[in-house]
Amino acid sequence: MTEKQPVISIRNITKRFGNMVAVDDVSLDILEGEFFVLLGPSGCGKTTLLRMLAGFEMPSDGQILIGGQDMAGVAPNRRPVNMVFQSYAVFPHMSVTDNVAYGLKIAGLEKSEIRHRVDEALDLVSLGGLGTRMPDQLSGGQRQRAALARGLVMRPKVLLLDEPLSALDAKLRAQMQFELAELQDNVGITFVTVTHDQDEALSMASRIAVMNKGDIAQLAEPSDLYEHPANRFVADFIGSVNIFEGKLTVDEPEQAMVDCPELGRVFLNHGVTGAHETTVWVAIRPEKITMLPAGRAKAKDSPADTNIAQGQIKGMSYLGDVTIYDIRLDSGRSIRVSRPNLSRWDQEEFSWDDKVSLHWHPSSPVVLLS
């Protein structure tokens, strides 16, 4: 693979609305051909950042380069990017074909060229043959494809997507996640998507920037975000996690130990960066904890009395593929454990108020410094 060039460079961008700082000194590069996702809770500044790329908001500070060109003072209609809006914003008084052709008509292309490119774009999003329909004759999913085609037909350097799947029902959303990723692969256009849905982000993105309060909390590939979160916010925001405060008592190159008052001693089979005796946080994902009837648990590859905890089941939610157990530890803290229902009777093995013991592998916990 040739070295990829940044198609978008965001340099020290700040956006203030009155006293409120929506985006706080953000810098990042988005590479050519990437499926880049801005992920974060509502109000974290991700949509504001996207709208600054599209040109609907002007940065208070900083610089945005698209294709190496400074975008300061460049109106939305003169930028080499196109946007798919959250509401799709398909023009209701135009047929699908007219919608998709709109940008090309404005650009003054020849009729035959327009027809050719519109047909191509509609085929790309599997809307071929529906060109004469009016938007109110389309389903939600089809309307979204029309909005996609309308953006793609312009052959932008970057396609911006604002919460593209949020208006679809769960089944369709799962299907569109795959289709969007595939489509992006086919057309090779850089996609920048904003979402608050972590599943969406994890399944589609090549890289994800997790945003919190106007700042980037972590920028990484999906699996790294999940398995190697940089801080408590990311660990908590991506997936479900148990976080315990503790003190770093052993800190060697090949192993480490954290004393958590509420969980016990946590042993890790790798070193961590952190000064001795500092306060750290241990994060363990619910699916990485093994649950057994009381007294049966024995942590493998760990010293005695580490990576093991006792408790009582206080809540269960059966989700079909997994069951989530809410366990009250002897320390009084609750911990969440998920257990796959591999056989059809697995969920019957445990019940409310059962005493259980938990253990986990020394590679499972993540030590967080902030």
Place this chain on the structure above:
Amino acid sequence: MSLLNRSPIAPLEYTRRLWMRAWIGATLFFLYAPLLVLIVFSFNDSKRNIVWRGFTFKYYGKVFENDTLVAALGNSLTIAFLATLVSIVLGTLAAVMLWRFRFPAKAGIEGALSLPIVVPEICMGVAMLVFFARLDWPSDLVWPLNLSAITIAHITFCFPFVTMVVRARLASFNKEQEEAARDLGASEWQTFRDVLLPHMKPGIIAGALLAFTLSLDDFVITFFTSGPNTITFPVKVYSMVRFSVTPEVNAASALLILLTIILTTVALKLQDFTKATA
């Protein structure tokens, strides 16, 4: 038997209660009986128009033979047409301004805009009379310039209605559509023409029909602003009534009712359409 078989009256079935039916009946009677009598007697073959003397169409013919009446109708239609034209431009622009921008004293301006709707017509009429007299507005110009005072007066109370209807329509506009157009390369003007205007269209048409009917049958304000050469249809009918209520007056009134009903129906139909596509 059938009385016994009836299901009991449910709490919300008001129309099955006797007192409610009587009330509705009385309301409808006082509302529509006069109109019905007016229309029926326009076909009465009698000069005095008190007793029914047989059916005839001749008074409708007479209406069209009455030159001053026809001229008055021509004036009315001309005024209504011009007032509507100006009202939709002014009204639409005002609606867009109020919807789009934030500016100082916006609430005050909004209130001032609806003033012509709430101010009693008689006050508006007197105000217009004094205003045009004060300005020494020429009243002896050639047709249709001699209608300018009435037309201006009509515009003042017509365009707020257009603003109201168009504004209501704009409330349902998805601003992302505007951004989408901009994003696809459209200039501000192209965005207005291709996206906002088509959205407002049903509202503009409904507002136009409203303005047209309001202007067409306005009497009070017109009465104060019209001169001897600028009689409108309602004013002419009024002056005919002062001599005697002949079937000719009935026929003229019936025609005006017909015209108003047609236009109002179209306006309401378009408003339904507005809601349906919102």
